Amino acid sequence: MNEKEKELIKINVRELSQQDKESFDKNGFLVLENIIPNQSDIEKLLKHSENCFNGIGDKSISPDDVTWKPNFSPNDLTRELINSWKCDTVLAQLVLNQNIGKLACELLGCDSIRVCQDDIFWKPVNGKPIGMHQDLPYFECIAKKVITVWIALNDVSKENGTVEFVEGSHKWKDLPVEVNDSNSVEEFHNPKNYLKGLQNASKVNGIESTDNLPIHFVTVKAGGCSIHHGKLWHGSNTNPSSFKGRMVVAIHFIPGDSEFNPNLKAQFSFGRYKIFGSNKLEETFYPITYSKNGYISPIIPSSIRD
Numbered sequence: 001m002n003e004k005e006k007e008l009i010k011i012n013v014r015e016l017s018q019q020d021k022e023s024f025d026k027n028g029f030l031v032l033e034n035i036i037p038n039q040s041d042i043e044k045l046l047k048h049s050e051n052c053f054n055g056i057g058d059k060s061i062s063p064d065d066v067t068w069k070p071n072f073s074p075n076d077l078t079r080e081l082i083n084s085w086k087c088d089t090v091l092a093q094l095v096l097n098q099n100i101g102k103l104a105c106e107l108l109g110c111d112s113i114r115v116c117q118d119d120i121f122w123k124p125v126n127g128k129p130i131g132m133h134q135d136l137p138y139f140e141c142i143a144k145k146v147i148t149v150w151i152a153l154n155d156v157s158k159e160n161g162t163v164e165f166v167e168g169s170h171k172w173k174d175l176p177v178e179v180n181d182s183n184s185v186e187e188f189h190n191p192k193n194y195l196k197g198l199q200n201a202s203k204v205n206g207i208e209s210t211d212n213l214p215i216h217f218v219t220v221k222a223g224g225c226s227i228h229h230g231k232l233w234h235g236s237n238t239n240p241s242s243f244k245g246r247m248v249v250a251i252h253f254i255p256g257d258s259e260f261n262p263n264l265k266a267q268f269s270f271g272r273y274k275i276f277g278s279n280k281l282e283e284t285f286y287p288i289t290y291s292k293n294g295y296i297s298p299i300i301p302s303s304i305r306d
Helices: 018-027 039-053 089-095 098-108 196-204 268-273
Strands: 029-032 079-082 112-123 130-133 147-152 164-166 215-217 225-229 234-236 246-255 288-291
Touching: 018 029, 018 098, 039 079, 039 089, 039 112, 039 246, 089 112, 089 246, 098 112, 098 147, 098 225, 098 246, 098 288, 130 196
Parallel strands: none
Antiparallel strands: 029 225, 079 112, 112 246, 112 288, 130 234, 147 225, 147 246, 164 215, 164 234
8 A cells, every 4th residue: 555545535524504404304314515525535435445346455354245246246236335344444434434423423313423334335337226215124133223324436416326315204104014125135136116115105104106205316426425314215216327337335323322132133244243142232343433522442543544
């Protein structure tokens, strides 16, 4: 790694206004421009993201999961890689950044915040949809609340299959478990009907058609981000562009005092990090990146340096 590569990624998050907080409460999301102000940092993050998908993260540690393998998986599949911070130093600088943690902590309304999981989503040209879903059901075995910071490493808009938010849907009634299959693998990656989960949720909430729902297509330049509530319905359609893909890093944050729910099975990758006989979330795997009292997990300094 050369001297330029050793420089930490710079993150600049402006102070939230009361209007920002009221908008988030009302709509379930917020969009901020330019939190990664340096183009060179954006390009570095893009390079390291692609490297991780190609199995060459700079820590020589595999990600927790990856849905796409070069020369094997279909090229039009929207690719997902889970927990890049564990396998790459540069991505760890983004995911574990204290300013981003403070932003999440403030909007989630807690005293401290920890990273539960990060996801890199790489939607290539003509890339397939991601089904409409809520984030919280994925994390209920480990937290009661979740907030996601979705950071664009390319310019994103409807033109290249950006994320779509259903305004205010975080305040809807919960979808009964028996009809909520939106979080299954089949309904998440390349579903036949990416609106299926939303259509089911709409009916439960007395909305017969999704045609007139207020849908916000996130439009932001590379280095900008959106933040969304864990119960907000969202997803993305096929990338209609034949020349413009997109790469984003989504960081899922949970309150610092979260623990494994003893009444729910620790599913997905969470089960491999549950200590026998304990519900504690170990900070080695779920680091606290911001606290009002100044505490951060001891693993962070060594995670962001080569």
